[in-house]
Amino acid sequence: MKDKIRIGCGAGFSGDRIEPALILTEKGNLDYLVLECLAERTIALAQKRKLQNPESGYDVLLEKRLKDLLPLLLHHKTRLVTNMGAANPVAGAKRIIELGKSQNLSIKVAAVIGDDVLEFISGEEHSLENNQPLQSEGKLVSANAYLGVEAILSALATDADIIITGRVADPSLFLAPMIYEFGWELDQFDLLGKGTVLGHLLECAGQLTGGYFADPISKPVPDLDRLGHPFVDVFPDGRGIISKVEGTGGIISERIAKEQLLYEVLDPYQYITPDVIADFSSVQFEKIASNQLQVTGGGGMEKPEKYKVSVGYEAGFKGEGEISYAGSHAVERARLAGEIIEKRIKSLVPNLRVDFIGLNSLHPAELSKNSSPYEVRLRVAGICETMELAQLIGEEVEALYTNGPAGGGGARKMVTQVVGVVSTLLNRDQVKPDVNLLST
Amino acid sequence: MKKLADIAHSRAGDKGNILVLSLIPFDSKDFDWLVENITADRVKSHLKGQIKGNVTRYVLPSIHALQFTCEDALAGGVTTSLALDAHGKSLSYALLEMEI
Incomplete structure (x- = not known):
């Protein structure tokens, strides 16, 4: 078992910049790179593309993001976990294999499937938002369950270089490598909660290094024009140290981390994922060096009984x-x-x-x-x-x-x-x- | 006249039609003042043109932060809203306009 793993996040939304992932992989000494590229409506639009052409439906920027990244990943032995499969992870995996062949690279890709549950939805189920039957909203085009770590863990157990998923809860993309490397059990909810805190902090990439934070008057951030994306060193006890590649723009700070910890969190005492109900209220940050912030605390309770479906x-x-x-x-x-x-x-x-x-x-x-x-x-x-x-x-x-x-x-x-x-x-x-x- | 922006910072997030606003003092000595004065009712009243539903406040002493979860606050939510800023990403600075 490793005594530390390093996970970087090189994209935090579908339209994110390309080069931070390249810099992270080349200079970050990463064990894992995560690219989070899937918003709620992105997958529905991708589903519509798939209906037109069964070989499409994966992220439209997949080729652009991976073309130069593939050789770096192999050279630095960094495994990639990404949700760029969108509505069609298998077609996305095939496209990555083609990209590898065209560069004479030998790669293995694991596609995580099973999130597409449209066939199990009758339309009579009531929505969580307004308690009306789903079909009363309009013609249903997609239904995707937020998968947790289980399917990614099966993929990590193969020797795949790249794991490509469809809809997976964003923090699970980060939590799965932690569980796999440290041998955490799926009912060690305290550890899963701590890992979820770290995944949640990282998942929006540049939002943890000064993007969506900078204000030249009250919150200045240096060199946003070449903002670096973050990585985290995770330890077997669930503690983490967040940082970024030296020489890149941006900054790692307690203020930014606090903003990002609470970002899009409906209830910081109960943050619900398919893996755990995480408690963010006991998280603490401590600056241990320039651009290095230690994250401790956080916890978790038994995971929810059902899957959320978008x-x-x-x-x-x-x-x-x-x-x-x-x-x-x-x-x-x-x-x-x-x-x-x-x-x-x-x-x-x-x-x-x-x-x-x-x-x-x-x-x-x-x-x-x-x-x-x-x-x-x-x-x-x-x-x-x-x-x-x-x-x-x-x-x-x-x-x-x-x-x-x-x-x-x-x-x-x-x-x-x-x-x-x-x-x-x-x-x-x-x-x-x-x-x-x-x-x- | 002082504004919240003089003593605190904020980040806006969205989940469907729910707006989430954090409020974090620059100086942790101001945390108790924020807890005492910036109530859920006061936030709802300040953003009454925006927030149509309930506002719930969470207090986080370990990181000296407040979180406001505002229901029915994003004109239907990002996918079907007609607003220019459908996510409500700029609304952190609307909160910070509050005079104190």
């Missing part, structure tokens, strides 16, 4: 249009433009939102009541059943060029397909995780 449904099309006004009476002209649009299409698009960017688009209006910007941008957005109607929103805003208030400039229009997400619960015996092993 269900995607078709929710129509979102249309948006924007146009800017500046100088004297900019706000008044933008408001007039907004009134024109409302009069013209409100009857067709009842759920229409009108914002004034620069004035009140981000926060409740009462916080900006004394603001008087030099320039302001009208934004109109609505969700419609058809793409044609959604397109009309941007078209009407664009038409303000020649039909609206003076000096309207820089019009833009956009339409996106909307996939809504709700959740439900599924019995554990209905979910059967498994592993497919592929090699070059």
Whole structure:
């Protein structure tokens, strides 16, 4: 058994930068690299791609992320754990094998499957959000259970260089290597809770090194333009030391760690994953050297009885249009433009939102009541059943060029397909995780 | 007039239609003052145009932090919201605008 393992996190969302993972792998002396690239709605969109083409449905940036990373992983004997399989981990694994062959690399890839539970969902189950039947939201396009460590542990027990999953609880991507290397038992909930704390801290990558934190006045962070991503040294007792590669931008600090510990946590005393109900309330941070922070404490209780399932449904099309006004009476002209649009299409698009960017688009209006910007941008957005109607929103805003208030400039229009997400619960015996092993 | 931003920092997170806001003093000596004064009701009132549901406050003495879990606060949630900032990521700074 090892007395320490090092896990890095080289991506914290689907659109994250590419090079931090390369730097971590080349210079970080990692045992494991995690790339967390899967948001709730990403998997539903991926599911729709898979329906069009059964060989697609994995992360669209998979090739771009892995092309230069593969040889580094093999050279430094770093195992990769990633959820870039999205809606189709097996197709993703096949694509990685092809990438390896094209570079004359000998690699093994384990695809974790079993999170796709759409066939077990009737649509009559009630959602956790509003207690209505799932199918009342719209046509269901995906249902994925948040798997825990079990399936990843089976994959780690093979000699796979790369483990690619679909929907797995984010901290489980980190917890599985800890359990595997240290021989923790699946009912040692205190240890699983501590490991979950470390996984949760790491999972958003740059958010632990100063990204989403920096404020040049109150919270300055050096060299954000080359922000490094974090790694953690984990010890068999569940203690961790978080750090980053020397020479990279950003900083490791107690303030950042506190913000990230609480990030997206509904109840810090009971953080629910498929593996454990973790307690974050007893976590403590201690700076032990420059850019090194020790994490101790945290704990856990018995895991929940059921799996959480994220269900995607078709929710129509979102249309948006924007146009800017500046100088004297900019706000008044933008408001007039907004009134024109409302009069013209409100009857067709009842759920229409009108914002004034620069004035009140981000926060409740009462916080900006004394603001008087030099320039302001009208934004109109609505969700419609058809793409044609959604397109009309941007078209009407664009038409303000020649039909609206003076000096309207820089019009833009956009339409996106909307996939809504709700959740439900599924019995554990209905979910059967498994592993497919592929090699070059 | 002093603002919360002068003595504390915050990070916003989302889970569906629930907004989560941390509140952490720059100087841990201000923690007790925050516990005493920045109640769930006060946060809900400050962000009344944003938060339509209940606000629950969690107190974390070990790291000197507060957490506010705000229900029905993100115009339906990131997937179907019409807001420009559908995640509500900028709302940490709305909390910090509170005058103290």
